[in-house]
Amino acid sequence: MQYFKTALAAAAATAIFAGAALAQSKPQEIKIGIATFLSGPASVFGVPARAAAEMIAEDLNKKGGIGGVPVKLSFIDEGAGGEALVSNYRRMVQDEKVDATFAAISSGSCNQLVPVAEDLKVMNFMWDCGAASILETKKYRYNFRTQANGTPEMLAVLIYLLKTKPDFKTIAVVNQDYAWGRESWEIFSTALKAMKPDVQVVAELFPKFGAPDYSTEVSRLLALRPDVVLTTAWGGDLDTLVRQAGQRGLLQQSTFVLGIGESSIQRLGKDLPEGLIVGARGDHWFLHPEKKNDRAFKAFNEEFKAKTGAWPIYPVYHMAQAFKALQTAYDKAIKANGGNWPTREQVVDATAGTEFATGFGRPVKLRPEDNQGLEAQLVGVTKSFPGYDFKLLDNMMIFDPKVITNPAGVRSVEWLKTLKPEFAKMDVPTFKQ
Amino acid sequence: MNSTLAILAVLDGISYAALVFLVSVGLSLIFGVLRVVNVAHGSLYAFGAYLAATFSIKVAPVSPWLTYPALLAASIVIGVVCGGFIERFLLRPLYGRDDVLQLLITFAAFMIMDNLQRLIWGVQPIFAAEPLKLLPNVTVFGVNYTSYQVILLPVVALATLFGLRYFLRRTLAGAVILAVTEDREASTSIGIDARRVYFATFIIGASLAALGGALASPTTSLVPGMGADMIVLSFAVAATAGLGQIEGAALTALMIGLTRAFIIYLQPEFEVLVPYLLMVLVLLVRPFGLFGAVHVRKI
Numbered sequence: 001m002q003y004f005k006t007a008l009a010a011a012a013a014t015a016i017f018a019g020a021a022l023a024q025s026k027p028q029e030i031k032i033g034i035a036t037f038l039s040g041p042a043s044v045f046g047v048p049a050r051a052a053a054e055m056i057a058e059d060l061n062k063k064g065g066i067g068g069v070p071v072k073l074s075f076i077d078e079g080a081g082g083e084a085l086v087s088n089y090r091r092m093v094q095d096e097k098v099d100a101t102f103a104a105i106s107s108g109s110c111n112q113l114v115p116v117a118e119d120l121k122v123m124n125f126m127w128d129c130g131a132a133s134i135l136e137t138k139k140y141r142y143n144f145r146t147q148a149n150g151t152p153e154m155l156a157v158l159i160y161l162l163k164t165k166p167d168f169k170t171i172a173v174v175n176q177d178y179a180w181g182r183e184s185w186e187i188f189s190t191a192l193k194a195m196k197p198d199v200q201v202v203a204e205l206f207p208k209f210g211a212p213d214y215s216t217e218v219s220r221l222l223a224l225r226p227d228v229v230l231t232t233a234w235g236g237d238l239d240t241l242v243r244q245a246g247q248r249g250l251l252q253q254s255t256f257v258l259g260i261g262e263s264s265i266q267r268l269g270k271d272l273p274e275g276l277i278v279g280a281r282g283d284h285w286f287l288h289p290e291k292k293n294d295r296a297f298k299a300f301n302e303e304f305k306a307k308t309g310a311w312p313i314y315p316v317y318h319m320a321q322a323f324k325a326l327q328t329a330y331d332k333a334i335k336a337n338g339g340n341w342p343t344r345e346q347v348v349d350a351t352a353g354t355e356f357a358t359g360f361g362r363p364v365k366l367r368p369e370d371n372q373g374l375e376a377q378l379v380g381v382t383k384s385f386p387g388y389d390f391k392l393l394d395n396m397m398i399f400d401p402k403v404i405t406n407p408a409g410v411r412s413v414e415w416l417k418t419l420k421p422e423f424a425k426m427d428v429p430t431f432k433q
Numbered sequence: 434m435n436s437t438l439a440i441l442a443v444l445d446g447i448s449y450a451a452l453v454f455l456v457s458v459g460l461s462l463i464f465g466v467l468r469v470v471n472v473a474h475g476s477l478y479a480f481g482a483y484l485a486a487t488f489s490i491k492v493a494p495v496s497p498w499l500t501y502p503a504l505l506a507a508s509i510v511i512g513v514v515c516g517g518f519i520e521r522f523l524l525r526p527l528y529g530r531d532d533v534l535q536l537l538i539t540f541a542a543f544m545i546m547d548n549l550q551r552l553i554w555g556v557q558p559i560f561a562a563e564p565l566k567l568l569p570n571v572t573v574f575g576v577n578y579t580s581y582q583v584i585l586l587p588v589v590a591l592a593t594l595f596g597l598r599y600f601l602r603r604t605l606a607g608a609v610i611l612a613v614t615e616d617r618e619a620s621t622s623i624g625i626d627a628r629r630v631y632f633a634t635f636i637i638g639a640s641l642a643a644l645g646g647a648l649a650s651p652t653t654s655l656v657p658g659m660g661a662d663m664i665v666l667s668f669a670v671a672a673t674a675g676l677g678q679i680e681g682a683a684l685t686a687l688m689i690g691l692t693r694a695f696i697i698y699l700q701p702e703f704e705v706l707v708p709y710l711l712m713v714l715v716l717l718v719r720p721f722g723l724f725g726a727v728h729v730r731k732i
Contacts, residue, residue, distance in 0.1 A: 039547075040658045043556035177705060205697070208705045210662050212653040213452070215582055216445040216697040222576040223441060236558035236656030243560060244652065248570065248577040267558060310557075 026341040027099075029072045030065070032057075032326070033092040034127075035103035035113065039079030041210055044235040045105055045128070045263065045315040050075060051308050052316040053102075056323045066330045067341065074098065078109045089113050093120045099344065100125070102322045105315065107131030107179055114143045123329075123348050127322035128315055130281070131183060132412040135370045144351055144366050146325045147282055147318050148375040150180070151412040152404040154187040154232070156377035157259050157279040159404070160397055161228065162196060162424040164277070164381070165255055168227035172203035172254075174217055174241060176233050181206055184232040184259060187412060194419040202226050214241045218248050225253060232259035239264055243271050251276065262393075263313040265382070269390045276382045276391075283361040283378040283398050284314040289431035290398070296359050320358045321373075325366065328356040362398070369408035374401035385433060397428040437574045442694040444573060448582040450690025451590035452649055456663055457670035458593060458682050459641030465677025466614045466634040468532075472539040473519055474642050475664030476546035481511045481643025482650040482659065483554045486561035489650070493563045500564045500651075508644035515546070516639025520632050528631070543660070551657055558654035565651035579652075586648060593641070594683050601679075610634055614677075669708040673715045675725025685711075685723060 034053055037046025053073055061070040074096055076088040092098055093116075100123045103113045110129035117124035118140055125146045126134070132149040161168075171192070175181030185204070192199055202224050205217050218241075221229060229250070233241055238261060245251050251273050258264070262280035265272060291297040300320075304312045333342035333350035342350070353368035362376040380393030403426060406415035460474045488503035519542055527534045565581040572578075601607035612620040613630040621627050645663075653659075670689065674681030693707045703710075715723055 039551065041656050043551075043657055044558060047556045203701070205701045206704075208662075210656070210658060212649060212659065212662070213449060215448055215578075215652075216442070216694045217701075219441050219445050219576055219578070220698055223438060223574075236654035236659075239558045239560060239654040240652075243562060243654075247562070247565065247579055267560070271560075271562075 024337075024341045024343050026067075027069055029070050030100070030326075030330075031072050031074065031096060031098040033089070033096065033098035033101040033103075034073060034075050035078050035085070035089060035101065035105075035109060036075060037079050037105055038075065038077040041235050041237070042105060043079065045313075046078065048308060048310070048313060049105070049128070049315040049319045052304060052312065052319040053323070055303060055307060056320055060323065060327070066327050067334050069341075078104050078106055081109075082112075085109060086112055086116060089116055090120070093117075093122045098122065100326055100347075102127040102319070104129055107134065107183075110134055114140065118142050121344075123344065123351065125322045125325060128318045131179065132187075132406070133183075135372050136406075136411050139369075140371060142348060144325070144371040145373045146321045146364065146366070147373045148377065148401060148405065149372065149412075150184055151187055151406050151416070152375070152377055152399070152401055153279060153281050154184050154259060155191055155404045155416070156379050156397075156399040157257060157277065158188055158191050158195070159399070159424045159426070159428070160279075160379040161255075161257055161277055163397070163428070164395070165228065168199065168255065170200045170202045170224075170226040171228040171230060172201070172205070172221055172224060172226040174205045174207065174214070174221070174229065174231045174233065176209045176211075176237055177206040178209045181209075181232060185230075187416065188230060188232075188259070190413050190416040191419055194417055195421050195424050210237065212240065214244050217241075218245050218250050221245075222248065222250055222253065227254060228257060229254045230257045230259065234260050234263060239267055242268055246271055246273060260314070263315070265393075266310055266313075266390050272382055272391045274381075274383050274391065278380055278382060278393060280378045280380075280393075281314045282317065283376040284312075284317040285378055285380070285393055285396070286311040287392065287433065288361055288378070289396055289433075290362070291360060294359060300360065317358065317360050320360055321356070321364055321375075324356045324358045325351065325354065325364070328354050365401075367408055372405070372408065374405055376401050377404065380433075383433065392433050394433045396431045396433070398431070399428055438698055439695075441574065441576055442698050443691065444578060444583050445697075446691035446694035447587050447687070448578075448690070449693060450687040451586040452645065453666060453670060453689060454590045454683050454686035455586075455593060455648060456642060456645035457667040457674075457686060458597070458679055459638040459645070460667045461671045461674065461677055461679055461682045462597070462641065463635055463638035464671065465679070466610055467524070467631050469524060469535050469539070469635075470532075470668075470676075471519075471638070472536065472664060473542040473546060474539075474638075474667055475660030475662075476543050476550070477511060477515055477639045477642035477660075478646040478649075478663045478667075479550055479655070479660035480515055480546065481508050481646030482653075482655050483550060483559065483646075484511055484643075485647035485650045486559050486655055487554075489561040489563050493561075497563050497567050500561075500567070504564060504647040504650070505644070508640050508647045511643035511646075512636050512638075512640025515643075516636045517632065519639070520635035524635070525628070525631070543664070547657070547660060550660070554655070556657050558656045560654050562651045582652060589648060590683070590686075593644075594679070597679055606633075666708055669712045673708075673712045673722055675719075675722025678722065678724035681722065681724030 037043045102125045105128040107129040124143045130150040132151045257277040259279045261278040329351040333347045355365040357363035365374045377399040380396035382391035383394035385392045406412045485504045485507035489500040492499040568580040570577045674685040689708045
């Protein structure tokens with residue numbers, strides 16, 4: 001009898017809670033707040049990403065939205081920076097009452113906004129920022145990174161270099177003087193020291209972010225003649241460096257590694273020679289070897305090209321990943337809630353550990369231990385192909401994220417120090433263009 | 434550092450100094466005559482660069498050599514249109530009023546032009562290297578240099594320096610400008626139209642800023658925000674030289690260029706600090722800059 005009473009009480013309690021969940025009415029729209037660069041040099045990423053977000057939202061709404069509810073976007077400019085960015089973010093969450101946020105591109109912005117999102121209890125997807133440390137130092141409930149961090153991105157590039165140019169003896173680095181330039185070199189050099197300790201670093205150059213001239217750096221590298229030159233610069237800085245180096249023969253003298261160069265390939269056009277190693281911050285390439293014949297992938301790329309005049313670059317695909325993660329989480333939460341509209345907390349619960357696939361690359365899994373996305377990495381080498389007025393990627397390797405991402409709970413740099421030379425000998429599938 | 438590297442560093446330093454001088458001399462000229470600290474100078478530099486690239490891209494298919502006159506044409510267009518507009522409609526109503534107002538109005542112009550730049554040319558980097566590719570490379574101790582950077586830019590910088598000196602000291606128009614600079618009231622009383630002098634000087638200064646941008650455009654990517662970076666550097670040069678000092682701007686640009694180049698070879702970590710360290714050191718010893726003079730206030 002006692003057992004029966006307990007069971008009855010439990011059933012009643014379940015009914016009450018379930019009733020509360022059932023009472024969650026379907027909203028008229030899902031509001032998404034997006035932080036992206038709409039001004040400043042990083043708008044080369046932020047503006048295409050906004051175009052992608054608008055395109056994806058429009059397509060999504062045409063198909064009925066998420067769980068039958070249309071999405072509505074609002075944007076804030078990361079270029080505002082500092083307190084203005086935080087104020088705008090708070091306004092978006094508290095006044096506009098967005099249901100989820102995608103923030104942000106810059107790791108500096110993510111460092112600022114992640115604690116705010118946690119404080120405001122709003123689900124936030126770090127959709128493009130790469131600093132590994134953000135999710136290594138604290139466990140968050142409301143913050144997820146829907147792509148990789150800098151560690152696998154740099155490690156993939158290094159392993160590609162070690163596999164394709166195993167005999168190099170000297171290396172120089174030319175990175176932008178800010179957080180990403182410094183952190184990416186720390187990751188790369190730590191792993192290099194662990195896997196190929198005999199390599200000599202002959203120059204570490206960190207010109208000012210946004211520097212208009214690299215002549216002196218190019219002269220020094222021409223005089224030093226390093227076997228390899230690494231740069232993780234991006235945007236106009238990378239374009240300037242590559243063009244100035246090319247005009248003076250440096251690209252022909254040393255093997256250049258462009259850590260995140262995928263986003264500059266189209267702009268550099270014929271000025272980019274063959275034989276440069278290029279990373280893509282994920283397995284992002286508009287001619288992805290495993291997806292290039294996929295109808296939906298081709299349609300997305302062509303629609304984006306028609307809208308903006310250029311093929312998608314990695315921030316575009318990162319934006320698509322954030323949308324897909326949100327859609328997957330909502331679908332999962334709705335299903336878990338018996339088909340009823342979920343609460344925000346139920347959506348957050350459903351997001352942890354979820355796996356989603358945009359169809360534009362390999363699936364991404366959000367690691368439940370630290371909410372870090374496990375995203376494959378594509379690296380290739382530049383080569384001319386008929387029909388394109390810019391170089392394409394050839395001999396592409398796609399790296400398994402589970403192998404090249406530091407384990408949850410272990411700091412990136414500490415993990416990289418434990419790598420052995422054999423690590424670079426892993427089997428990685430290679431694809432021709 | 435051996436002598437070979439030292440020579441390479443000197444070449445790099447001269448090339449960089451030439452560009453820095455071309456950009457900062459306009460700022461110095463405008464301050465020297467109008468006593469206006471023109472924050473919009475960086476935007477004029479950026480507009481000059483973007484318009485020069487636009488012109489170059491248009492004329493290059495006709496003849497690549499037309500890109501050179503295109504650079505000059507872009508500078509003049511920006512100087513006359515943008516410079517003329519700023520002076521006539523934004524600054525002229527504020528002459529004789531608090532200096533802070535001039536600073537604010539040129540800052541507002543800078544912000545507006547920064548947004549206009551994005552609206553007109555977008556956010557993707559633009560590169561128009563045709564003028565640079567036309568000239569051959571020169572090889573020094575086995576290191577390639579573009580003659581555009583190590584020969585053409587320094588020659589243009591020297592021509593600008595001596596041309597300005599000649600104009601201001603050997604021509605009637607220059608004498609008129611110097612008279613207004615020295616004493617506006619006295620020059621007005623002898624029949625000089627100070628308004629026209631201010632207008633013309635501002636246009637020349639704006640054209641020089643645009644020329645700096647135009648000449649830089651074949652060597653660098655044009656991106657949003659490029660004007661802001663350049664205005665900071667130009668202020669450092671102008672302040673170190675002494676505001677309004679044209680020869681001082683040339684010498685300071687050379688000091689900054691050479692020190693920066695040697696630092697990159699020896700201690701690259703300090704590259705970013707060079708212009709500002711030099712500025713602080715000079716201003717600690719000479720608060721009015723290297724060539725600035727103490728002005729006696731008239732009561």
